[in-house]
Structure formats: C-alpha cells, structure tokens
Amino acid sequence: MLTGRNLIRASDLNEQEVGLVLKNADSFMEVLKRKVKKVPTLRGKTIANIFFEPSTRTRNSFELAAKRLSADLVNFSASSSALKKGESIMDTIETIISLKLNLLVVRHGHSGVMDFISGKVGIPLINAGDGKNQHPTQALLDTYTIKQKFGSLQGLKVALVGDFLNSRVARSNVEMFSRMGMEVIVVAPSMLLPEDYSVLGTDILSDIDQVIDQVDVLYMLRMQFERQNRRFYPSIREYNRFLGLDRKRLNNMKKDSVVMHPGPVNRGIEISEEVMDSRDSKDRILISNQVTHGVAVRMSLLYLILSQQEEP
C-alpha cells in the first residue's frame, strides 16, 4: 500500500511501488470491462479536483476514477473560485482542507507549488501537472501502457521526441522509464532542451532519424504552444523535418514498435494527419490506450493511497 502518500514527482515512487500501482491497475482494467464499472472501495471518501489550469483529459480521468471507486468528487476550478476575490492559493487550499476531504488532486501553472502545498496540508496530494515540471500520473499510465504491450519493461528502448523545454510529461517519463529499466533516448534540438537533462545520463540526439529504426517505443511530446512565450522554434516546417512523425518515418520503424503521445496531438506537427488516421498502423498508435489506461492507473493509485487511510 501507499497509504497517505503524496505523489508530486515521478521519483517519489521506487521501482517496487511503481510495480504495485501497475499490478493493481490490471485489476481495475477488469472492472472497466464489466457491465457495472463500479466498486464500493472508496465509498464515503471525498476527493477534490483542484485545477488552476483548464484540462479535459486529466481532470475527467481523475473524476471517473474517483466515481468508479464510489468516492465523492468535488470539482474546484480557478475561474469559479474565490481566487477572483483576491484569496491566496494557501487560503483556498486551507478552506478545502477544513472541508475534511481525503485527498487533493492539484494542477497548477507554476512549477514547485506542490511542495509548498503539501508541506502545509495534512492529507495526501497528487500532482496532476505543475507548470513545466512534473506530471507523474501521466508517467504511470504511460509505463502501464508500455508494460501492457510488451509484457516486460526491462531493456526496452524508448525515444522521447520534441519539446523538452516546456514539457512536464517529458521530465516525469524520463525519470520513471529509466527507473523501471528502460533505455531512454532524448531526441531534441538544443533550443528545446533544458540544461539539466544533460545530467540524467540518457543519450541526447537532435535528429529523430538517428534512432527511429532501433526503438521499441517512439514517444512524441506535445508542442506546448500555450506555454511558449516566444516564437515557435525554429519553424513548423523545420520541426517536421527533424522531429515530426510521418508515414515515411513510421515505415522505417521496427514492425512491433509503437507510437505514443500524451495528447492532444497537434496534427501535422508532431504527427501527420496521415499517420493519425491510417487504418493499417492503428494497433501501433497507442494514444487511445493511454487515455483508457489513465482511468485504471488512477483508480489504482487512489485505492493504494486511500483505502487504508485513517481519518484526517
């Protein structure tokens, strides 16, 4: 169990703990195939979804996970909240705490705000994305998706491709994939790569073609236009040329290799329309599977953190 634990960054979980989340996710995948997709496990627990940034997939994934465990879920969003009245984040959080909830799921635009919050509150906190920093439940669901496909993770070759500068998914995935025994290759031009990646011990390449015929998993990062303050590097045409996945590149990949993306895809930029909509490579594009697994993995995580929890 992970009773009462926080999940702020991918490295908060060791190899055994990640394994535990994935194993329990298997059971919850079974629940999701049943006619009645619901278990009474967390009845009477209340989970708060606190999103200071808009989100469809992550927010709804947590909402569904909570409801399918029979927990109550309350949605807070910045736009409808007292933040309009000039309330500080901490006062908002303290109010939420005083409502005697059991767990907070928080997304926020600023890196590092999670440590600040978790240091003050006495209930578990799951980071649903903080700025350009971390998105650890994405790493869990991606790891689960790879395990489901290949059976074992050990020794698999994974290339992450694209905008590492603005990606919280990249940071969490590089950490977790490495920890679980995969060989991680970073593919990014230096302009889209933060300095601290050089110390992670992974290979760093700038051209997707140097590695595309060798990888088991090609993980395309989303161009985070909404987090960029400057003009797009270097141009969409250039991006495509060195980093984009089109039909030709797909054909160069190993037969049993797969393509992943955290979504939503910028069609024609990270992945071409043709690849997105092709019938014959459908089984190798795992984007939908990632979303499906997200619910089961989050059910697993909520279960492991909350089911044995003493009352706050």
Next chain:
Amino acid sequence: MLTGRNLIRASDLNEQEVGLVLKNADSFMEVLKRKVKKVPTLRGKTIANIFFEPSTRTRNSFELAAKRLSADLVNFSASSSALKKGESIMDTIETIISLKLNLLVVRHGHSGVMDFISGKVGIPLINAGDGKNQHPTQALLDTYTIKQKFGSLQGLKVALVGDFLNSRVARSNVEMFSRMGMEVIVVAPSMLLPEDYSVLGTDILSDIDQVIDQVDVLYMLRMQFERQNRRFYPSIREYNRFLGLDRKRLNNMKKDSVVMHPGPVNRGIEISEEVMDSRDSKDRILISNQVTHGVAVRMSLLYLILSQQEEP
C-alpha cells in the same frame, strides 16, 4: 428496446419507437412523484454531457435523468476543455471515447456535426441540439406533453409559429408531430422560413390569425436572437402584430386548446407578459409541464438505449 441506437434527428425513430419512448416515460413520471425519485437501473453506466454551447435546461435535464437512473454523469464544457489548447473536436471526442463511457449527449453550434461524430465513435450518441438543424429529445418531450393532455395524438391540429429559419426545435417537431399523426401547420413570414419547409407537405401560413381559432396546440417558437447575424426581422412590433400571442389572441383560441414554447420565452415578443402571468389561463400554458416531462422522457430514452447494452 432501442439498444445501442443513436438519436440524431427526429426521423431516426419510427412511430412505434416514439410510442415506446412515451410509454416508458409514463413509468418514469411515476418515479418522479415518489419520495425517493431514483431507480438503480443504470448503476455503473457513465454518461457524458458534452456541451459546446451553453445550456441550462437541456444539460440539467439530462444530468437529472442520468442521476435518477443511478448512472454517473460527467460534464464537459467547451470553456473548460482542451479545446482551448487547439484540440480538434474529433480528438476531444476520441479522448472521451477512450475513457470508456457508455453514451454521449452532445450539443454543438454546427448543423451536421453529429453524423461526423457518430460515424467515428462506437457508442450511442444523443443529439442535444445541433445548430439550426435538429433537437430530437425536445420533439419527444413535446410529443409526450401533447399526448398527456389529449390522450391521443391522431388528428390533433398543431400550429408552430415563428422563426423557423433559426430553430432546430421547429424542424424536429414538424417531423415528429407529422409522423405521429398530427396535422401540422407552419405559421411564418417567408423571411423566417427556410426553403426546404415547402417540401414537407404542411400548410404554410404567414398570419397567426388565419388559424388560431382552429388549433388544439399553439406551439410558439423562440426568436433565436443569438443565432441571427442580421437585424431582427422586420421589427419586434411587426413580429407581435403577425405572430405574437397576447390576451386577445388567447381568447380567440378553442377552450380546450393549449400553448407550448420550448423556453426560455422572450416575454413581450413571442408571448405577452400578460399571458405568461395570467392565473385563469395557467392550465393551458404547458411550458412548465414540458420541462418536467423532459426529465421523464430522457430517462426513458437513456433506459431504452442503455439498459441492455453490451460493454463497448
């Protein structure tokens, strides 16, 4: 049963199928009169309300219908969704599908988008209003309201009055009312009438007074100011003169005739303040009944589509 079926336009249901929805709605009206207004019929099913346009009555009516059948309901709205990140409708829909939901209720500003969506997804879709095109559950609840009042539908004379150009309710109602054996009369000036109504085989008049003393049901359409790109035709004064319902016109109607409107009413335009607030004609203005019946009819529809559904 209507297991696994879509409802995109009124004509998707034949006479027997409409009858089935109405008959089951009777049972659900009984549930709504109970102390505990809830049945466990759809426990463990998840329904998504996906509204790309704002809505109070339809969105909440579906939400209540779902909850009273013990289904879980997840609300998606355009403003909080990933659409802000430039995600395409199809990617949004595909994400939602991957969350393993059982049914989508969709409202969208563009006519015809429903066929596009339903062609791609493998779960039932109910159109909760698409542009100026169709609003079939409104037609069902209106038909139910008329049946409740008159016992039988066959041969009833119904005049729909107003802005057919911008009304999705009009199109769905004309189709369904005709199919169920009612005599439908269209009352609209040519400027507010799309060309394709001429082929529907209904009478078309331009002055409400030509027919007001003969109808069993006077169905006032809403002036859809928010869907008009041009100045109001021809003027509110003119509209009132030829198409508005005031006390004098109400007095000219048959004693047991009724007035309906899909809501919200533009008071003083389609219906005068005096008629809206009059005590003595209260039983003949069925606007509140339509809202009440909406929940029961939508419960019936969700039940008929989902209760026997195999898992997606």
Next chain:
Amino acid sequence: MLTGRNLIRASDLNEQEVGLVLKNADSFMEVLKRKVKKVPTLRGKTIANIFFEPSTRTRNSFELAAKRLSADLVNFSASSSALKKGESIMDTIETIISLKLNLLVVRHGHSGVMDFISGKVGIPLINAGDGKNQHPTQALLDTYTIKQKFGSLQGLKVALVGDFLNSRVARSNVEMFSRMGMEVIVVAPSMLLPEDYSVLGTDILSDIDQVIDQVDVLYMLRMQFERQNRRFYPSIREYNRFLGLDRKRLNNMKKDSVVMHPGPVNRGIEISEEVMDSRDSKDRILISNQVTHGVAVRMSLLYLILSQQEEP
C-alpha cells in the same frame, strides 16, 4: 423539524429552532469523523446550487453537505446558464422548479431577491448570500462554532469589527447572536456603518481598543472590496490602526477569547500575516473550524427541512 421551511434571513429561526439546528449539527460532526462520512438520509432528494455570484467555500460546503446526506446535487452557475440568452431570473427559477427538485440554495448579488423567488416557488429556499443583506447559514455555523468553544452562548460578549456597510455576514450574525443571548458590540467607523444598525440596540464603537480586552469573541468582518464602488475608506493604514488585528492587539485580549472571520481573510488588512501564521495562538483563531462546522451545520439544516418533506 423545520419541514418545508425557507431560510432567508437569520430572524427566520427563533431561539428554539436555532438550538435544534445546532443540536443536530453535533450528530453530523460525528458522521464527518467516521471512516465513511456518509449517511443515506436524503437519498433520492435533489438539491440545486444556484449561484449567480462566484463562490468557493459556500457552494462547496453545500455540495458536500448534500452529497454526505446522499442527496443528488446539481450545480447551476450564472455563466453557464441560459441567462446568457437573456432569460429572466424568474424564468430560470421556474425551469428549475419544473425539474422537480426538492430544495434551492441560491446566492445572488441583489438584496431582497430571495423574497421574490420564494414567493413564487413551492419548494424550500435557503439564502446562500444576497447582496449586502443576509447570509443566514454563515450565522448558524458561526453560532455553532462559538457554542462548541464555550459550551453555552448566554452572556458571551462578542464584538463584530469592520465593514458593516457591505457585509451580509454582519447583519445575519448580529441578529442571530443577539437572539441567542450573546451581548453584541458593533465596532465600525460611521462611514462603514449603515443607518439601520442604530436601532438594533447594540453598543456601537469606532475603535477596536475600547473593547478588545473584554470580549470573548472578536469577529473580524471581511473588507468587501468587490462590493465597494468607491475608494477604500479611509485608507488601509487607517483601517489597520483603528480596526485591524495584529499581534499587539491579540496580546491584549482575554486568554480564553477567540478570533473569527468568515473568510477569505485579506491578510495584512483585517488580520496581520503574523497573527494568521502564528503557532502559539493557533487554537484561538477559529477560521478553519468555521469552515469545518459549515458542512455539519448545513447537513443539519438540509436534514431538518427535507427529511419529512412531502413531494412537491
């Protein structure tokens, strides 16, 4: 029981009825300490949260209270509602009524709108704040918080301090505290005091230091910047000097006295940062307790109004 009753202003409840709400709140505080914080009391009832103004704490407090009684809750907000289509408040309310709900919780920016609504609808209405007028459930939870702390209310000395002109909390609290036998002292400069307070029979002072060493409860009102149309009176520096709570003033208070605030606090204005964050006076600052008690008190109120209710 308070079956079928409205709660629009604090004076709607007599002393015995307030006592009844507080007594039942004790039982619900017990529920909130259980592992499964949920009772089936209001299963099958539906409550609508209708907020024409944004709110975090009150809206979520009612939502949690409803869910923990197993009622269904539907959230309406002005921004997503048909009000955008030019629908009148009354038409919105009538729609909601026709959905066969059991109780309305309403917040609105205009004083007095509650009487208008409750006069028209046939189901109970709870005022969750109307303009500068009343916020009676805040008064209930504040009274409960004081009773929890001191055991009895009779004869306690309470000073309310600050902006009475713009505060609905002040009006409800002065009424209810007086009714329950507490001695109420109003501390406000004449510019922040409406004329009608002079007839309430309470002492009125303009300087917090005249009374701070004598009170059992110091109730700091929130400066309602968002409800002020003019420049802040007379300046934040002046406000602090005559009305703000800092460490020095806290030290002048009686040892077993407490500080309350309806939240969110404007740090550095009503209460200094130092007092807010101090460890040693933590047990005397009851702001978090107020929030916690809010859920139990609202559960109690909903239970007393709805559990014996006949169907509308």
